[in-house]
Amino acid sequence: MNAARAAGGAAPSSALELPYPYLLFLGDTTEPAYAKTAFGLRDWVPERCIGEWACEGATVTTGLPRLAPPEAYAKGARGLVIGVANAGGVLGASWVPLLVEALEAGLDLVSGLHAKLRDVPELRAAAARTGRRLVDVRTPPPNIPVASGRKRTGKRLLTVGTDCALGKKYTALALARAFAARAVPVDFRATGQTGILIAGGGIALDAVVADFEAGAAEMLSPEAAPDHWDVIEGQGSLFHPAYAGVSLGLLHGSQPDVFVVCHDPARERVVGYPDYPLPDIPETIELTVQLGKRTNPAIRCAGVCLNTSRLEPGEARALLARERGRLRLPVADPIRAGAEFERLVDSCLA
Amino acid sequence: MNAARAAGGAAPSSALELPYPYLLFLGDTTEPAYAKTAFGLRDWVPERCIGEWACEGATVTTGLPRLAPPEAYAKGARGLVIGVANAGGVLGASWVPLLVEALEAGLDLVSGLHAKLRDVPELRAAAARTGRRLVDVRTPPPNIPVASGRKRTGKRLLTVGTDCALGKKYTALALARAFAARAVPVDFRATGQTGILIAGGGIALDAVVADFEAGAAEMLSPEAAPDHWDVIEGQGSLFHPAYAGVSLGLLHGSQPDVFVVCHDPARERVVGYPDYPLPDIPETIELTVQLGKRTNPAIRCAGVCLNTSRLEPGEARALLARERGRLRLPVADPIRAGAEFERLVDSCLA
Known part of the structure; x- marks a missing residue:
């Protein structure tokens, strides 16, 4: 079982034709x-990942076999994915000759960087010459409508965070997988570049024009059968000084019936914003209910996921138990899984 | 005294070189x-408006003299402004020959529509041939940063609404004018196309990519002298099912010290969203304080502006008095002005 297969593909409106299996490119990282x-692709869609490749001097590895593009192609690879999400989302100049090599070996290029593949003249020329595709997954689809605010059929779950980058995508993927394991009809709905590459579809909500943010969230999670769940990857935080508007548009357009709060217990300040303390979990629940009920009066919090990756197993267990007692909600770490995570799944589906 | 002059121009980062005085084009409206x-330009910058022009069959008039482009040019006009904001923001095909005529008469074209002048091949060709400019004011500036969340010097006022299109721009313009009349250093900061045309600068916040919304608001209202006020035009509503994210990004990035709530007492439902009741004024104040204090803990509500344009003067006076008693805040109609509006200005500057 894997999340992308569990997801059963994204909605036609937001589906991308992605050229997998992939060769993962690590640049000079x-x-x-x-x-x-x-790492996200290796962890969540290993069957789509044939190998890895990198510039000389790169030291990071996914543990997959290192393959040059012709070898990867021979083993079935059809796309090279830029597996790097560096600060600024830029495309390294030293990568370009290697990317041209990949095109010449028959691989399409796939990128979720802010910088667009098609804006690099050498890549555009090589793609035209070889008949290969340059796929920029961060480009939103055209003709996103303004949100209608109309209630849609089907059930929806949104992961929300106390900050960026603390597990909203992993939590949504783990919940979608757990729903599928219980034979609950489910789609994982990706809202960021890595999620889109994992799911094979979705909309990069951080690249949508603000007036259409909630409309994009409606489009991403269309009407469905009454017992069907969309598990939607959250973005940012309602308390984030730069991204709260994105989070609110996503909350309103998603109309979640259920949300799960994602938090990193080791984090005290918003990353990159030392003047901003992280909100606590109860106030995050309260504000999400308060704002979310505007488009779905039945919204409720099903539980909390803590990112305990920096703790020893014993410490993590103790912390999860303590938080469970304090919050009187299921509290789990989706990466550690186990009985507590199953109780969170029960609570979501209750 | 007029608002644009009171404003003293927008910040260099968001200033536009607009070709005024204007000939106002009414299309086939x-x-x-x-x-x-x-109407906004006629009301707020009459000294920049030389006359009006329209297609045959148009029945709407601003009351300004009707002038063909060569006449308008002879009287000093340098730009033709598309004065129409129709549903969908589209450029009428029947307008194009008239717009070409204007270019040939020596006028630049200025538009705040969603549709871009530069995307119409006939206009692009005619502009190139005549050496004239096509100015699309709804295009945001390049290189808008992600918001820093850092407190800026100077004072800021934001108009917020219970819905779209009920007086946030007029209120902000009237307050900026009143501040200037009291010799308070002030800039009106435009966030929508009409405001930008009135002020000669600003950023169309509904056209900014969502991740940069709060950053655009920070850019629009930069650091200033401690006694200087930016009076910022609000957008949307925190309760709007489609646009709340825009409103929250603008609130966070503006870091207002003071806000004024704008409301239409005759409106019971969000325009175009019959399932959504309008929020009441106290809950609008409460939510704006709750969310606004994240980036400015000192935020406060200075009062309320009611759009009483549908009421007789006596009815309007009675309603304003009743609301004042109920809310225990200054409540005025900026269009009717008078002593109550001056008390609202006192409250803003207190």
Whole structure:
């Protein structure tokens, strides 16, 4: 079972034709945090990942076999994915000759960077010459409507956070997988570049024009059968000084019946904003209900996911138990899974 | 005294070089509500408006002299402004020959429509041939940063609404004018196309990519002298099912010290969204304080502006007095002005 297959593909409106299996490209990365797109693909869609490739001097590895593009192609790869999500989302100049090599070996190029593949003249020329595609997954679809605010059929779950980058995507993927394991009809709905690459569809909500933000969220999660769940990847935080508007548009357009709060217990300040303390979990629940009920009066919090990756197993267990007692809600770490995570799934589906 | 002069121009970052005085173009409009850009310019910067022009069959008039482009040019006009804001923001095919005539008479074209002048091949060709400019004011500036969340020097006022299109721009313009009349240093900061045309600068916040919404609001209202006020035109409503994200990004990035709530007492439902009741004024104040204090803990509500244009003077006076008693805040109609509006200005500056 894997999340992308569990998802059963995204809605036609937001589906992308992605050329997998993939060769994962790590650029010249020496910092593991910058390779999170490659790690996300390896962790969630391993059957789509044939191998990895990188510039000389790169030290980060996914553990997959290192393959040059002709070898990867021979083993079935059809796309090279830029697995790097560096600061600024830029495309390294030193990568370009290697990307041209990949095109010449028969691989399409796929990128979720802010910088667009099609804006690099050498890549455009090589793609035209070889008949290969340049796929920029961060480009939103055309003709996103203004949100209608009309209630849609089907059930929806949104992961919300106390900050950026603390597990909203992993939580949504883990919940979608758990729903599928219980034979609940479910789609994972991706809202960021890594999620889109994993799901094979979705909309990069951070690249949508503000007036159409809630409309894009409506489009991403269309009407469905009454017992069907969309599990939607959250973005940002309602308390974030730069991205709260994105989070609110996503909340309103998603009309979630259920949300799960994602939090990193080791984090005290908004990343990159030392003047901004992180909100606590109860106030995050309260504000999400308060704002979310505007488009779905039945919204409720099903529980909390804590990112305990920095803790020892014993410490993590103790913390999860303590938080469960304090919040009187299911509290789990989706990466550690186990009985507590199953109780969170029960609560979501209750 | 007029608002644009009171404003003293927008910040260099968001200033536009607009070719005024203007000839106001009314297209083929027969519905006055669709000519609100022309009326806004006539009401707020009459000294920049030389005359009006329209297609045959148009019945709406601003009351300004009707002038063909060569006449308008001879009287000093340098730009033709599309004064129409129709549903969908589209450029009428029947307008194009007249717009070409204007270019040939020496006028630049200025538009705040969603549709871009530069996307019409005939206009692009005619502009190139005549050496004239096509100015699309709804295009945001390049390189808008992600919001920093850092407190800026100077004072800021934001108009917020219970819905779209009920007086946030007029209120902000009237307050900026009143501040200037009291010799308070002030800039009106425009966030929509009509406001931008009136002020000669600003950023169309509904056209900014969502991740940069709060950053655009920070850019629009930069650091200033401690006694200087930016009076910022609000957009949408925190309760709007489609646009709340825009409103929240603008609130966070503006970091207002003071806000004024704008409301239409005759409106019970969000325009175009019959399932959505309008929020009441106290809950609008409460939510604006709750969310606004994240980036400015000192935020306060200075009062309320009611759009009483549908009421007789006596009815309007009675309603304003009743609301004042109920809300225990200054309540005025900026269009009717008078002593109550001055008390609202006192409250803003207190």
